[in-house]
Amino acid sequence: MPEGARTDANRVMGCTAQVWVSAELGADGRVQFAADSDSELTRGLAAVLVEGLSGLTPVEVLQVDPAVLGQLGLGAAVLTRSRANGFGNMLESMKRRSQALVGDLPRFPSLLITAEGTSAQGAFAEAQNMFLQPDAAVVDALVAQLQFKKVGVVAHFYMDPKVQGVLSSAAERWPHINISDSLVMADGAVKMAEAGCTAIAVLGVDFMSENVRAILDEAGHKDVKVYRMAAESIGCSLAEAAESPAYDTYLAEAGATPNSLHVVYINTSLKTKALAHHAVPTITCTSSNVVQTVLTAFAQVPGCNVWYGPDTYMGRNLAQLFTSLANMSDEEVRELHPQHTQASVRALLPRLRYFDQGTCIVHHLFGGEVCELVREGYRDAYLTAHFEVPGEMFSLAMDARRQRGMGVVGSTQNILDFISAKLSEALQQPYPERLQFVLGTESGMITSIVRKVQGMLRTANRSDVSVEVVFPVSVDAITTDQQVELPTGLSVVPGPAGGEGCSLEGGCASCPYMKMNSLSALMMVCERVGSPAGEALLEAFKPRPYTELVDGKTMAQAGCIPILHMRGFQKGGKLPDALVEDIVSRHQQ
Incomplete structure (x- = not known):
C-alpha cells in the first residue's frame, strides 16, 4: 500500500493494531484492494484478504462468508481471538468499500464528540446537539x-x-x-x-x-x-400490555404448569408484579441481567419452565440467543454461564416461553428497512442494540459481537459501558482514532454518552481521538407538523427537526410519553x-399507592416481592431459596 494511502479515512475500526484498507474499481468492473498494518501478523492476514478478494466484482465481495477464515488452516497460534476479530473487521471494511464503489452508501444523522466539543450532521442530530450546552x-x-x-x-x-x-x-x-x-x-x-x-x-x-x-x-x-x-x-405501551386480558391468560397457563417461573421485565407496574406473583412464582429482571436470570433458573431448578414477559422482542431475542448457543461449543457456552453446556441449552429451549403481544413503541420503530440501511452503510462500525429492539437490529449487533467483537446487546447502561470500554482501549494507543457507534436504542441517552466520552477524552488530554454516534433514523421519518397516532393511540407531533425522528416503519425514535x-x-x-x-x-x-390487598399484603408490598427476589439473585448469584421452594412446591399446594 502506498504511504499516502495510510490515512485516517482508510483506517479499519476494531483492530488492536493499526490497519488500513483501500479499494479501486477497474475498467473491467472488478475491485482491486490494497492493505497494510503496523503489525506483522495482521499485515499477513490483510495480505490473505487482498489476494483472495482482488479481482472479484463488488457483488462477489459482498457474498464472501466470514466463516472462510476458519477454512484457511492458519491455526490457533496465529488466530487469537483479537486477530480473528481483526480479520472480520478488515473483511467488513472491504465489503463496505466495494459497495461504495458502485453506489452511494446510506448515511444517517450523526454527532461527532471530541474533547473540545460536539458537531452534528443532519437535522435529527442537530436537534440532539442544541441542548447539550443548556442556558x-x-x-x-x-x-x-x-x-x-x-x-x-x-x-x-x-x-x-x-x-x-x-x-x-x-x-x-x-x-x-x-x-x-x-x-x-x-x-x-x-x-x-x-x-x-x-x-x-x-x-x-x-x-x-x-x-x-x-x-x-x-x-x-x-x-x-x-x-x-x-x-x-x-x-407506557409495554407496561400496559402486561395488564391486558391476554397477559392474564398467559399467566394462568404458567400457573397451571408445574415447576414454572415467571420472569417479568422491571418495566411493568407494581400491580402487574403483584398479580403475577399471585398466579405463579415471579422474579423481575432488567435487560442487563435477563440472560443470567433465565439461564440460572434452568440450571438451578431441574425441569424448570420459564415464562418471560411482557416484552415480545426481548423474549424473541432470548430464544434466538439460546438457539445460537445451542450450536456453539461447550467452552463458548460456559463463557456466558459456567453451569451450562451445549446439551443443556438445547434441552432448555422447549421449556422457554415468551409473551407474543407486548412491545415498546420506541423499540418497535427499529424496523427491517432501517436495519438493512445499517447493514449497507455501517457494516464495519460498532453496533449497539437494546435487548428490547426487534430481531433485525438485535441480529446485526449479535453478529458484530460474535464475529468481530464490534457489537453489544443489553441495557442502556450496558451500551454506555461498551462505548466507554472501546474508547478506553483507543486511549491506550498512541495513535489517532475515530470510533463510530450506531445507537440502536432511544436517542435520549446521547446526553449521557457525550458527558462520559468528553470526560474521558479531557482526562486523557487527547484531541486526536473522537467518537461518532450515529442515529439510525428511517428515510420515512415523519417531518411534517401534522399529528399522527401511534399504535397505542397516543397522538404526537414528530419530526427530526424537533428531535423526534419517529417512523412507523423504523427509526431512532424518542418516547412520546417521556416528553411529558x-x-x-x-x-x-x-x-x-x-x-x-x-x-x-x-x-x-403522586404515584398510585396500590393499597388493594393481595395475599394479605398491599399490592405495593406484594409487587415488591419479585423485585426483592431479583435483589437476592444479584447479591448471591443464584435464585433465593424461598423462590426456588415456591417454584417446586407451588403446584403441589
Whole structure:
C-alpha cells in the first residue's frame, strides 16, 4: 500500500493494531484492494484478504462468508481471538468499500464528540446537539429550587435531551440528581432520602415513580414525598400490555404448569408484579441481567419452565440467543454461564416461553428497512442494540459481537459501558482514532454518552481521538407538523427537526410519553413543594399507592416481592431459596 494511502479515512475500526484498507474499481468492473498494518501478523492476514478478494466484482465481495477464515488452516497460534476479530473487521471494511464503489452508501444523522466539543450532521442530530450546552440561567434557577426545597431528582436515560442537558449541568452543583436505568432510579432515590432529601421528583413513566415510592417505603422512608411530572397518566405501551386480558391468560397457563417461573421485565407496574406473583412464582429482571436470570433458573431448578414477559422482542431475542448457543461449543457456552453446556441449552429451549403481544413503541420503530440501511452503510462500525429492539437490529449487533467483537446487546447502561470500554482501549494507543457507534436504542441517552466520552477524552488530554454516534433514523421519518397516532393511540407531533425522528416503519425514535417530563413541569413541582397550598395541588402528581390487598399484603408490598427476589439473585448469584421452594412446591399446594 502506498504511504499516502495510510490515512485516517482508510483506517479499519476494531483492530488492536493499526490497519488500513483501500479499494479501486477497474475498467473491467472488478475491485482491486490494497492493505497494510503496523503489525506483522495482521499485515499477513490483510495480505490473505487482498489476494483472495482482488479481482472479484463488488457483488462477489459482498457474498464472501466470514466463516472462510476458519477454512484457511492458519491455526490457533496465529488466530487469537483479537486477530480473528481483526480479520472480520478488515473483511467488513472491504465489503463496505466495494459497495461504495458502485453506489452511494446510506448515511444517517450523526454527532461527532471530541474533547473540545460536539458537531452534528443532519437535522435529527442537530436537534440532539442544541441542548447539550443548556442556558446557564435555567440551570441556576433549577439548582436554587432543588437546594432550597431539598428535592432529589431521578430521571431515566430516555429523557428529552433538553431536560437531560439541564439536569446534567445542575448535577455538577447539586449531587442529588441521578440519570440512569429504571431499576437504579429507585436505588438513587433511597440514597437521596438517606442524605436528607425530603422529596423526590421522578422524571419517567408511571411505573418508575411507583417503583420509587414502593422501594422508599420498604427502606423506611415513607415520610419522603414522591412526585410525577404530570397530573394525568404518563403511560407506557409495554407496561400496559402486561395488564391486558391476554397477559392474564398467559399467566394462568404458567400457573397451571408445574415447576414454572415467571420472569417479568422491571418495566411493568407494581400491580402487574403483584398479580403475577399471585398466579405463579415471579422474579423481575432488567435487560442487563435477563440472560443470567433465565439461564440460572434452568440450571438451578431441574425441569424448570420459564415464562418471560411482557416484552415480545426481548423474549424473541432470548430464544434466538439460546438457539445460537445451542450450536456453539461447550467452552463458548460456559463463557456466558459456567453451569451450562451445549446439551443443556438445547434441552432448555422447549421449556422457554415468551409473551407474543407486548412491545415498546420506541423499540418497535427499529424496523427491517432501517436495519438493512445499517447493514449497507455501517457494516464495519460498532453496533449497539437494546435487548428490547426487534430481531433485525438485535441480529446485526449479535453478529458484530460474535464475529468481530464490534457489537453489544443489553441495557442502556450496558451500551454506555461498551462505548466507554472501546474508547478506553483507543486511549491506550498512541495513535489517532475515530470510533463510530450506531445507537440502536432511544436517542435520549446521547446526553449521557457525550458527558462520559468528553470526560474521558479531557482526562486523557487527547484531541486526536473522537467518537461518532450515529442515529439510525428511517428515510420515512415523519417531518411534517401534522399529528399522527401511534399504535397505542397516543397522538404526537414528530419530526427530526424537533428531535423526534419517529417512523412507523423504523427509526431512532424518542418516547412520546417521556416528553411529558418537561423542565417547566419539574420547576412547577419544585415551587409547590413545602407549602400547604402547593402540596394540595400536587396530590394528582403522586404515584398510585396500590393499597388493594393481595395475599394479605398491599399490592405495593406484594409487587415488591419479585423485585426483592431479583435483589437476592444479584447479591448471591443464584435464585433465593424461598423462590426456588415456591417454584417446586407451588403446584403441589
